[in-house]
Amino acid sequence: MHTFADPLRYASRMAPTKTAVIDGNESIDFAELHRRCRLLAGGLLALGLDKGDRVAILASNGQR
Amino acid sequence: MGVPAAGLVVVPLNTRHAVTELKYALEDSQTKVLLIDRDPGELADCVNHVILIPDAYDAMLSAAQERELGVDVRESDLAGLFYTGGTTGKSRGVMLSHRNLIANAFHYMTTVPQREDDLMLVMAPLFHAAGSNGVIANISGHWEPRSHWPRSIPRSHSI
Structure with missing residues (x-):
């Protein structure tokens, strides 16, 4: 099991x-x-929103 | 990274695409929420919610309750739909799973030498895989236990 949640969690812990x-x-x-x-x-x-729903981003680069 | 971590599917849109192409991507992907840092114009009609960056976005975060990430999310789940440049026809939404994107980041980590104190200047647009992959790799990079690294990816190679 390896999703985007993992690196965010590891980094905040370590x-x-x-x-x-x-x-x-x-x-x-x-x-x-x-x-x-x-x-x-x-x-x-x-x-x-339910699992799998789409969220689009139209933006210039930034922290958000 | 927060969108797929929440079990949702991120659709990064090309800031240089014309309205027609953007509308096509929103409708084709059946996008519900659009996070946008400019006037959405008629794109607003394609989605259920428009959230303007930065003000409405920051307000949403201020009012939100933190949710645990990765709940009921599997690595084979769809993480992102990346609409292609459309050079050979209509733009297509390339379906990439968590595993696909994280494997890409691992590959980046094995081929681009990095140290813990390096700073990466992000020059490529984040809507493009070239921009997002480097960022995912840098955020993931040093904190992933080495035991998670896929064994099939060589640490170095030469031709």
């Missing part, structure tokens, strides 16, 4: 305060990256 992403003046560590992904999951699933 190096929580290490920088994961730098976007302009903002710097996010691995614990925060994992937290934001969990919040994104919560926010999207609260819209009533």
Whole structure:
């Protein structure tokens, strides 16, 4: 079993305060990256999405 | 990474595609939610929810409750639909599973030398596999237990 949840979880456990992403003046560590992904999951699933539903992204590169 | 980790399917759209191509991708994929950093225009009619980046996106995260990732998600599940450039006809949504994308990242890790203190400047667009794969590899890279590395991928090779 190996999904995208795993690297996010490992990284936040093994190096929580290490920088994961730098976007302009903002710097996010691995614990925060994992937290934001969990919040994104919560926010999207609260819209009533079910497993396998599609979420599109149209955006320039950035931490979000 | 958060979208597939939540068991959903991410559809990264090409910021250089025309509205016709974008509408086709949204309708073909039956996308429900569009995260977008510009005026959605008529794309809004193709989906159930439009979330504008950054304001509405940040507000959604602020109001959200954290959800555990990877619940009931299997590595063979679809993780992303990547619409091709469409050079030989209509753009096609390439179906890639968690296993496909993570295998790609492993391959990147074995062929692009990296150290823990390296910084990777992301020049390629993240909607493209070339951009997203490097980022996935760098985020996954050093923290994956080596026992998870596929044995079939050589650590180095030469021709």
